[in-house]
Amino acid sequence: MPKRDGIGMLRYYNFPIDGRHMAHQQQSNNNRDNVKVFTYNVVFEPGATQDDILDYSGIKRIIEMAIEGFSCTAFCYGQTGSGKTHTLTGPPDLFLGKPNLTDPRHGLIFRSFVYLFRLIKNRKDFHFILKASFLEIYNERVIDLLNPGSVRQSLAVRWSKKSGGFFVENLFNVDCQELDDLLAVLEEGMRNRAVGSHAMNDHSSRSHTILTVHIVSEQQTDGGVFLSKHGKINFVDLAGSELTKKTMSAGKTLEEANNINKSLMVLGYCIASLSDNKKRFGHIPYRDSQLTKLLADSLAGNGVTLMIACVSPARYNFAETLNTLRYASRAKRIRTKPVIMMDPREALILSLKRDIKSLEMENEHLKSVLHLHHELNSQRKHEGEEVDLQQIGESTNLPKIHMERLPELDSSELAELVKLYMQENEALRQENNHLFTVRETILRDQEIVCRENERLLKKLEDVNKVCIRSPVIPARPVLSSASGSEIIGTEIWTNPQDMEESEESERPASTVQQTQHNDGIARNILGMENILNNNTVIH
Numbered sequence: 001m002p003k004r005d006g007i008g009m010l011r012y013y014n015f016p017i018d019g020r021h022m023a024h025q026q027q028s029n030n031n032r033d034n035v036k037v038f039t040y041n042v043v044f045e046p047g048a049t050q051d052d053i054l055d056y057s058g059i060k061r062i063i064e065m066a067i068e069g070f071s072c073t074a075f076c077y078g079q080t081g082s083g084k085t086h087t088l089t090g091p092p093d094l095f096l097g098k099p100n101l102t103d104p105r106h107g108l109i110f111r112s113f114v115y116l117f118r119l120i121k122n123r124k125d126f127h128f129i130l131k132a133s134f135l136e137i138y139n140e141r142v143i144d145l146l147n148p149g150s151v152r153q154s155l156a157v158r159w160s161k162k163s164g165g166f167f168v169e170n171l172f173n174v175d176c177q178e179l180d181d182l183l184a185v186l187e188e189g190m191r192n193r194a195v196g197s198h199a200m201n202d203h204s205s206r207s208h209t210i211l212t213v214h215i216v217s218e219q220q221t222d223g224g225v226f227l228s229k230h231g232k233i234n235f236v237d238l239a240g241s242e243l244t245k246k247t248m249s250a251g252k253t254l255e256e257a258n259n260i261n262k263s264l265m266v267l268g269y270c271i272a273s274l275s276d277n278k279k280r281f282g283h284i285p286y287r288d289s290q291l292t293k294l295l296a297d298s299l300a301g302n303g304v305t306l307m308i309a310c311v312s313p314a315r316y317n318f319a320e321t322l323n324t325l326r327y328a329s330r331a332k333r334i335r336t337k338p339v340i341m342m343d344p345r346e347a348l349i350l351s352l353k354r355d356i357k358s359l360e361m362e363n364e365h366l367k368s369v370l371h372l373h374h375e376l377n378s379q380r381k382h383e384g385e386e387v388d389l390q391q392i393g394e395s396t397n398l399p400k401i402h403m404e405r406l407p408e409l410d411s412s413e414l415a416e417l418v419k420l421y422m423q424e425n426e427a428l429r430q431e432n433n434h435l436f437t438v439r440e441t442i443l444r445d446q447e448i449v450c451r452e453n454e455r456l457l458k459k460l461e462d463v464n465k466v467c468i469r470s471p472v473i474p475a476r477p478v479l480s481s482a483s484g485s486e487i488i489g490t491e492i493w494t495n496p497q498d499m500e501e502s503e504e505s506e507r508p509a510s511t512v513q514q515t516q517h518n519d520g521i522a523r524n525i526l527g528m529e530n531i532l533n534n535n536t537v538i539h
């Protein structure tokens with residue numbers, strides 16, 4: 001059994017072959033070049049149980065995402081009689097009497113509800129509010145399966161500017177505190193949905209159904225703010241595409257089949273356009289059917305969608321199966337950008353809170369850097385060094401507000417606080433930039449002085465070498481009185497006649513001492529410069 005979560009999934013029964021085998025089987029009849037290869041995230045063989053579908057289809061991850069605030073959808077697609085309803089809800093007789101909760105035939109919806117409540121029970125730090133609705137689209141009319149009324153009045157599908165999507169007006173949304181409430185919604189809807197029979201299925205769905213569970217999760221954050229996320233999960237059981245010749249539909253069933261096929265065709269156009277990189281940003285004909293209006297968000301919005309393609313491997317159904325396989329692999333190419341749905345006011349508060357926190361941190365950091373410079377500055381001043389640094393303002397104009405108090409502020413006050421922080425941080429940034437520029441200049445000066453020092457040291461060495469080699473007549477002070485080893489203002493001269501003698505003769509004390517004496521080297525360098533430029537006579 002494959003174990004990968006994914007958006008595309010294939011289920012078939014009765015015959016042990018998958019989509020790839022199907023193509024190979026056909027190829028023996030036709031040309032070898034006609035082999036069709038399709039790839040899906042998971043392929044379920046006939047032996048797969050309902051539990052396997054829950055474990056390996058990826059639906060568990062989808063439910064977790066719905067709890068985290070994403071808009072999720074799981075839908076079954078395929079020709080009539082291929083097992084869509086069986087996969088989602090199990091056989092229809094499950095809902096006739098009192099349901100047996102341990103029946104292994106229960107489908108994906110029932111199992112997902114159990115899994116959902118298990119997850120919710122484990123997340124004690126959240127408060128959950130669950131609501132469910134169940135509708136069907138029958139002959140392009142939207143009917144509330146939880147409140148169909150005696151005449152099965154249809155509801156209007158409208159566009160919401162606020163949410164930027166379509167919604168069904170006056171649809172019943174039932175509070176579901178317990179698992180039983182959700183199961184009751186499922187049972188009620190299954191009892192009310194339109195079912196008919198034709199040559200290919202005794203219990204054929206004559207409508208598309210959408211069961212939606214809205215999950216609002218509330219959590220108290222560190223700052224005391226309550227954050228709520230609005231996730232949802234749609235379970236969509238599409239009516240099967242029908243070749244009316246095969247189903248031998250007539251009268252009412254024929255009208256139903258035409259409407260089913262028409263809406264599936266529009267769904268096909270939408271999927272084809274969305275999966276084509278050139279067309280996906282163009283016009284998508286969502287408005288051409290009620291089904292695509294209500295699935296628009298799942299197909300291309302900010303949601304996550306799991307598609308389960310159901311096929312019949314019988315040779316008799318080859319054309320329909322190939323169609324479904326193509327449909328599913330096209331749908332697999334659609335890319336959505338899932339986002340967590342939050343209350344806009346709470347999302348604003350959360351983002352402002354995040355801004356304040358990061359600005360506060362930046363503020364602290366900038367202040368500490370400035371403080372460091374300030375200390376350095378005072379130290380230098382103390383040592384008598386002249387440093388031209390700007391004085392640093394210790395105090396700030398920011399109101400000191402504790403994080404716990406933030407929830408009490410309304411969004412305009414929060415925005416004002418963010419503005420103040422931004423102004424203050426901008427000023428601190430500028431001050432810091434100035435200090436860094438000064439620092440850079442000082443470092444550059446220091447480097448120049450060092451280089452100059454090195455140059456002079458080298459010169460000094462050269463001079464010393466010459467002095468050592470030359471016989472030296474004792475130094476005669478010419479400028480101020482020279483003391484000890486210092487040669488400032490000392491004239492050194494050599495007598496050419498004494499050259500030979502000089503090698504044996506003792507070096508003058510001043511020179512010897514100077515080469516051994518490294519203290520006050522900087523002053524010596526200055527002195528030597530003087531000598532080289534003015535007084536020294538070297539023969």
Ligand SMILES: Nc1ncnc2c1ncn2[C@@H]1O[C@H](COP(=O)(O)OP(=O)(O)OP(=O)(O)O)[C@@H](O)[C@H]1O
Nearest residue numbers: 013080081082083084085086091201204205239240
């Ligand atoms: N995996 C399966 N294992 C056993 N029986 C199955 C399986 N899939 C489908 N069936 C049986 O096949 C019949 C048709 O299945 P189902 O009604 O689920 O098809 P459908 O795709 O929903 O058809 P329609 O589009 O007409 O509603 C049912 O009797 C169902 O119990």
